[in-house]
Amino acid sequence: MFSSVPERVQLHIAMIIFQIGYAGNHIILRIALNVGISKLVFLIYRITIGLLLLSPFAYFLEKKDRPALNASFVLQFFFLxxxxxxxxxxxxFIGLENTSPVFASTIENSVPAITFALAAIFRIEEVNLRRNDGLAKVFGTFACVAGALIITLYRGPIIYSPDSVSLQPESMILQDDSEVKNWTLGCVSLIVHCVCWASWIVLQAPVVKNYPARLSIACYTFLSGLMQFLAIAACTEREIQAWKIHSQSELLCVLYAGVVASGLALAVQIWVVERGGPMLVAAYLPLQTLVAAVMASVFLREAFSLGSIVGAVSIILGLYLVVWGKNKENKLKSETGPLRARLQKNCLPDHEKSFLVEPLMVSSNNF
Structure with missing residues (x-):
């Protein structure tokens, strides 16, 4: 039945399901912090599950495309x-522990704009301020940065606070612990998270160019991160109790994060990027924020302040300016591409030809 649906409709359905599923991941991770599971152990279990799910697909589907490993690739995967x-x-995790799922999801909307800024700095992305698309991408980036700063520096009065009655049992509820939260530290940590994420996307560009096996890149990146986390855990988590799953809540959090957020979500996102382009993924990011806000209000009794709402609106508007500018640029390239290709082939030496590799991932914490 689903195969009879046009592919463009399938892509939009996939992105709606993906964003709803990943919005739940923000809530699940906050619950994991509530129930007391070790953050480091949780991440190790999550990455291991994602790696086990993706590895068979990478091995069998990319046999012909996967180059042999060498020292250069190993070093690149280490940094990824x-x-x-x-x-x-x-x-x-530091940011989520000191803020909330809604703010984590909101600030993540700035990742495409930060990615554009970094790509422009390293001349991977084209910026032409004499065209509307270039201006839109620049102003969109500034709007995202401004929104993140507003959320960090200004909270303002509470605009909405849900009823005290929640649908969840007390063990699953996030209590009002604003007194022990460091809001500034949390927001700064989330901004660092977005910069790291955007840097990761930009760093993938030269890797994908020389190693054209995207699932394998994801698996090697997972493996590298897992080994680094295990090295840290060897020094910090020596008690066997820290590695045990003590409750159904912990087991649910680990399985959801590993299967849904790290495995299935990554597979869906790669398929959408391949068929619909990375900007389609970015365009659906605000849906994740909306769903996360509803879930947090219902299950975690989340309150919303004026600063968070103003910052969220600025970030989402900035995101759409960047998306609009990128789509406008892509249409222009599709119209002038054949002529430009002929000019480059006939007039430019190989070392002067620029390249832009589509990022492997654009949206969300899929690892």
């Missing part, structure tokens, strides 16, 4: 694991 897994996850 360090930036995209270790630093990214570490800063995310």
């Amino acid at each position: 694991g360090l930036v995209g897994i270790v630093l990214n996850n570490g800063s995310y």
Whole structure:
């Protein structure tokens, strides 16, 4: 039945399901912090599950495309694991612990804009301020940065606070622990998380160019990050109790994060990027924020302040400016591409030809 649906409709359905599923991941991770599971052990279990799910597909589907490993590739995968897994996850958990799932999801909307800014700095992405698309991408980036700063520096009055009655049992509820939270530390950590994530995307560009096996890159990145986390755990988590699953809540959190967020979500996202382009993924990011806000209000009794709402609106508007600018640029390239290709082939030496590799991942913490 689903095969009879046009592919463009399938892509949109996949992105809606993906964003709803990943919005739940923010809530699940906050519950994991509530029930007391070791953050480091949780990440190790989550990455292991994701790696086990993806490895068979990478091995069998990319046999012909996967180059042999060498010292250069191993070093590149090490840095991808360090930036995209270790630093990214570490800063995310610190940020989530000191803020909330809604703010974590909101600030993540700035990742495409930060990615564009970094790609422009390293001349991977084209910026033409004489065209509307270039101006839109620049102003969109500034709007995202401004929104993140507003959320960090200004909270303001509470606009909405849910009823005290929750649908969840007390063991699963996030209590009002604002007194022990460091809001500034949490927001700064989430910004660092977004910068690490964007850097990870940009770092993938030269790797994908020389190693055209995206699932294998993801698996090697998972493996590198897992080995680095295990090295850290060898020094910090020596008690056997820290590695045990003590309750159904912990087991649910680990399985959901590993299967849904790290395994299935990554597979869906790669398929959407391949068929619909990375900007389609970015365009659906605000849906994740909306769903996360509803879930947090219902299950975690989340309250919303004026600063968070203003910052969220600024980030989402900035995101859409970047998406619009990128789509406009892609249409222009598709119209002038054949002529430009002929000019480059006939007039430019190989070392002066620029390249832009589509990022492996655009949205969410899929590791």
